[in-house]
Amino acid sequence: WNLANLFLTRGASTIFMLFLARMLAPDAFGLVAMATVVFELANAFVNSGLGAALIRSKSVSDADLNTVFFTNLGLSLAAYTTIFISAPFIATFYSQLELAALVQTMGLVVFINASKIVQIAVFSRDMDFKTxxxxxxxxxxxxxxxxxxxxxxxxGVWSLVVQMLSQAVVSALVLWMASNWRPSWQFSMESFSRLFAFGRNLLAEGLLSVAYQNSYILVIGRFFSAELTGLYFFAKKINNLVSKQLTGAVQKTTFPALATLQDDNATLKYKYRQIMQLMMFLIAPIMMLLAALAPTLISLAFDEKWQGAVPYLQLLCIVGMIFPLHALNMNLLNVKGRSDLVFKVGLVKKMVNLTMLFLAIRYGVLEIVISQVFATFLALFPNTYFSNKLIGYSLDEQVKDVIKPICAAVLGGASACYLAGEFQAHQAVTLILSALVGSGVYIVASFLIKAEGALILWGQVSKRLGY
Known part of the structure; x- marks a missing residue:
């Protein structure tokens, strides 16, 4: 159901983004990107890791649920008040006066998201991903x-604000209508202390992660134009449609189940290796094909004004291909209940990455994105250190688990890129044929080199078909 959620929501999002990109200029996306930095920081603060603490807990009481619900509402009030007051200063920082009203309006999403955190936790604990x-x-x-x-x-830009607000409202309404849980006037300091003991480190890491992930938007928006900010933000959104959403869907599904294995290191490692191999088998070819066919795709689907996003998208595809390694290692630490290590590892790698970002500012936006690629690879070292300590899943083993699909994906992407450059036909035909050839090359290469993810997937398909 998580995969169905991914394909339906991301597919619909892509279609609507196509329409909006044709009607709006890059600077409209740039303004929303600048405002989103503030909103996402507030959202991370409101979540405070308590939702993850509920999901991970072996058992929860009604007092736990009520405590988290009212804590989140209180935090959302504090967050929105801060957003509303600071909006004029944010607009001045970016030299974009229109941002003040945008930030104050978009900030309302914080309230809405806070109201559904407990509902999401309840459904996740019940493994109810269909709802x-x-x-x-x-x-x-x-x-x-x-x-x-x-x-x-x-x-104009307000259409993107309407999209964000209405999406949060409709999602919250459906979840509340489908859930039997309703809050009662109850707050337990014991529940808060127990859950926050786990969630506080996730809060700190969440704030750091959001600040880091949006630091590129913040820097580009501050030192460059709204148009360049919009082009980068647009490329990032396309990249995230695949990598982060697919990885997030798998994490969300496996986290409650793997939490039951937190005391069995051998089984936990075995399961994580399978998840890693399958994730890379699925994501690596998509990201490489997207990078290879980005010029044709952007030219076909969008106006000429969006061509500047192509080199950013191609580089971000490399970041997206490596993202599952980072996300699954962090997920492992959460499963083991070591949210303190999540915070420490996040702090180290973000310090390194931000250093590289600020060194690249003087050279331009393209160089900033290149620094992001290098930082992604450097971050693997701290990310995998504690996975090795906790369950013996070292960086060497992880590289061996992912190198085969990466090599096959590079071969498939190169084949698609070559065909797209040589084939003389309508862009849509070129795009489809190149993608099919690249995918075929990838699948054949994966089986020839015996990529573990391909073998696992084929084994499951054969079992289902009765072979």
């Missing part, structure tokens, strides 16, 4: 339709 899929899909479709309608009416 979450329905909520997210309906919210994506409704918000996308509304955004396209108001964009057509000339609302």
């Amino acid at each position: 979450q899929m329905k909520a997210n899909t309906l919210a994506t479709v409704v918000s996308g339709v509304l955004a396209v309608i108001v964009a057509y009416q000339g609302w």
